[in-house]
Amino acid sequence: AVKKIGFIGLGIMGSHMAANLIRAGYDVTGYDVVPASVDRLLQAGGKPAPSIAEAVAGAEVVITMLPDSPQVSEVVLGPGGVLESAAPGVLLVDMSSIAPETSIAVATAGTEKGVRVLDAPVSGGEQGAIKASLSIMVGGSAEDFAAAQPVFEHLGRTIVHVGGHGAGQTVKAANQLMVAGIIALVSEAIVLLEASGVDGERALEVLAGGLAGNRILDLKSESMLARRFEPGFRIDLHHKDMGIALASARAAGVSLPVTGVVAQLVAAARATGHGSDDHSALLTVIEQLSGR
Numbered sequence: 001a002v003k004k005i006g007f008i009g010l011g012i013m014g015s016h017m018a019a020n021l022i023r024a025g026y027d028v029t030g031y032d033v034v035p036a037s038v039d040r041l042l043q044a045g046g047k048p049a050p051s052i053a054e055a056v057a058g059a060e061v062v063i064t065m066l067p068d069s070p071q072v073s074e075v076v077l078g079p080g081g082v083l084e085s086a087a088p089g090v091l092l093v094d095m096s097s098i099a100p101e102t103s104i105a106v107a108t109a110g111t112e113k114g115v116r117v118l119d120a121p122v123s124g125g126e127q128g129a130i131k132a133s134l135s136i137m138v139g140g141s142a143e144d145f146a147a148a149q150p151v152f153e154h155l156g157r158t159i160v161h162v163g164g165h166g167a168g169q170t171v172k173a174a175n176q177l178m179v180a181g182i183i184a185l186v187s188e189a190i191v192l193l194e195a196s197g198v199d200g201e202r203a204l205e206v207l208a209g210g211l212a213g214n215r216i217l218d219l220k221s222e223s224m225l226a227r228r229f230e231p232g233f234r235i236d237l238h239h240k241d242m243g244i245a246l247a248s249a250r251a252a253g254v255s256l257p258v259t260g261v262v263a264q265l266v267a268a269a270r271a272t273g274h275g276s277d278d279h280s281a282l283l284t285v286i287e288q289l290s291g292r
């Protein structure tokens, strides 16, 4: 059974996920480029590591939770990276949301070193990470999925093996295009309601109980109505995910017209200075389009 876990990337999501694994009894050694993030791990009962090599030493499972493809490539494939120090047989579980082709490249490089690899991006936001209620979409072999399952159960609630390497990332891209689209539509509803003089809080309460009810309304309507946009999930990261979704659509030879428009709205949020705000700040773009 897995006892020791190396955890690399202790940001908004990784810090809570690592804390849940510590609570579950795993010996967690963590690394992050930001020293304050490593301090948080220490407070949660984990062991801070000064380098990737020391986070990986002796671990049976290594989890990465990093922003984007370049960071995953650097941390796993780069000098001093995971593949340089991981022992053969180690299971590397990348839970970041990145391009499917990067996941495939990481899996191929891992295989050459005898390191097993899964892509296992998540959905559920910071609250899902805190409550260990994430949805986890996993790409890789059935055998490696089974080996990681006991660890996943301390991080999430809906855990599904969706296919081979990279498939988890494609499912995550589908998730992200839906989430951004729903935020855009909730924003349009709010702008219409407020401009028409209808109380937003009451309106969203009744809408949440009907066919338009959704998780964004449940989790974010209060903060959106109050124009509170602290992240959460940053616009910069969602912009990255819309790029992955459109690149995947191109690779698959399909047309996603609504996703194209929503991606440009996310780009506008970023271009108007909301890159570090929560993705619900898409509301500000929709407001600006109406001169509000």
Ligand code: NAD
Pocket (backbone or CB within 6 Å): 008, 009, 010, 011, 012, 013, 014, 031, 032, 033, 034, 037, 065, 066, 067, 068, 071, 074, 075, 095, 096, 097, 098, 122, 123, 124, 125, 126, 232, 233, 234, 237
């Ligand atoms: P974050 O920016 O808060 O965390 C990323 C962490 O990685 C940071 O602490 C950063 O210092 C660290 N890091 C960056 N480069 C590094 C390197 N070379 N070596 C070591 N550490 C490094 O981002 P987050 O919100 O935690 O998201 C992480 C991933 O999970 C992203 O791919 C994101 O798209 C995805 N995700 C986020 C959410 C969310 O709600 N925040 C939900 C689901 C999925």
